[in-house]
Amino acid sequence: MGNLSSVMAHCWTRGQEVMVGDQSHIFVYEQGGISQLGGVHVSTLTTREDGTFDLEQVVNKIRSPDPSCHEPQTALICLENSHNRCGGRVLPLLFIQKICALAHNRGIKVHMDGARIVNASVQSGIPVNEIVKECDSVSICLSKGIGAPVGSIVAGSSEFISRVMRCRKVLGGGMRQAGVLAAAGLVALATARERIQKDHLRAQKLAQDIYNLNSDLITINPDAVETNMLLLNFPSSRFTSQQFVDRMALVKEEDPEQVLVKASTWFGNRVRFVLHSDLSEDDVASAFRKIQSIAV
Numbered sequence: 001m002g003n004l005s006s007v008m009a010h011c012w013t014r015g016q017e018v019m020v021g022d023q024s025h026i027f028v029y030e031q032g033g034i035s036q037l038g039g040v041h042v043s044t045l046t047t048r049e050d051g052t053f054d055l056e057q058v059v060n061k062i063r064s065p066d067p068s069c070h071e072p073q074t075a076l077i078c079l080e081n082s083h084n085r086c087g088g089r090v091l092p093l094l095f096i097q098k099i100c101a102l103a104h105n106r107g108i109k110v111h112m113d114g115a116r117i118v119n120a121s122v123q124s125g126i127p128v129n130e131i132v133k134e135c136d137s138v139s140i141c142l143s144k145g146i147g148a149p150v151g152s153i154v155a156g157s158s159e160f161i162s163r164v165m166r167c168r169k170v171l172g173g174g175m176r177q178a179g180v181l182a183a184a185g186l187v188a189l190a191t192a193r194e195r196i197q198k199d200h201l202r203a204q205k206l207a208q209d210i211y212n213l214n215s216d217l218i219t220i221n222p223d224a225v226e227t228n229m230l231l232l233n234f235p236s237s238r239f240t241s242q243q244f245v246d247r248m249a250l251v252k253e254e255d256p257e258q259v260l261v262k263a264s265t266w267f268g269n270r271v272r273f274v275l276h277s278d279l280s281e282d283d284v285a286s287a288f289r290k291i292q293s294i295a296v
């Protein structure tokens with residue numbers, strides 16, 4: 001709802017258009033809510049492997065500043081950082097700055113889907129306020145890497161936030177006595193960096209360990225593991241990503257490692273692992289031993 005209400009607040013006039021990556025969460029996982037509920041027209045940009053776009057494509061797809069009555073009006077560009085579908089990749093600061101500059105030159109706003117922006121911040125060493133400095137708004141999930149049970153934040157100018165609050169209410173997101181949930185969010189935020197750092201180090205180690213298995217069934221590019229996610233590839237038709245996920249969720253009596261591991265199948269016959277604050281170092285080591293017993 002953070003993204004939906006943000007897009008609705010930025011595209012306040014009928015007939016407006018938002019540009020989103022074709023692998024973005026907003027485009028893939030939100031039921032097309034910005035069109036379905038927000039009445040906002042969508043234009044897609046090709047998401048590259050690292051979560052960025054080709055700037056030339058962006059420029060070419062922006063509508064003329066004074067569109068004829070045939071065309072929608074480009075009002076907003078959305079970025080995502082870290083990028084979920086790309087396996088938790090972190091956007092380079094320079095890319096964000098360039099997008100913001102070219103958007104703002106044309107009177108277009110920039111919204112950051114920062115569901116995992118603290119992960120991006122920990123990875124890059126750049127404070128969140130620096131990452132989103134040029135952006136017009138940001139949404140942040142407290143319940144992802146940050147580790148709170150529930151909640152999201154939207155930040156932007158006060159005029160923007162008043163619109164977001166109207167949108168949130170009409171979308172059914174108004175909550176009474178929500179302070180108790182917000183308190184959990186504050187605790188999570190105050191302690192997030194240290195836990196996220198651990199998630200990243202463990203993800204790195206797990207990726208390297210899987211890489212070192214030199215398996216024909218499961219491969220990984222450890223260099224693409226930047227935050228708390230790992231994407232595994234399944235090059236052999238003998239062993240698919242679905243078979244792997246099913247096996248990881250199964251505990252047999254004869255298994256050396258009596259542990260159930262949850263993972264998601266991912267597009268492109270891949271599997272996504274996500275590390276989080278409820279896992280200990282032993283849990284991850286145990287998951288690795290289970291992978292090892294399956295991969296060889």
Ligand SMILES: *Cc1c(COP(=O)(O)O)cnc(C)c1O
Nearest residue numbers: 001002003025084113115141152
């Ligand atoms: C979970 C997630 C969201 C959902 O945001 P809400 O404000 O909680 O609706 C948005 N974007 C990404 C990348 C996510 O992973």
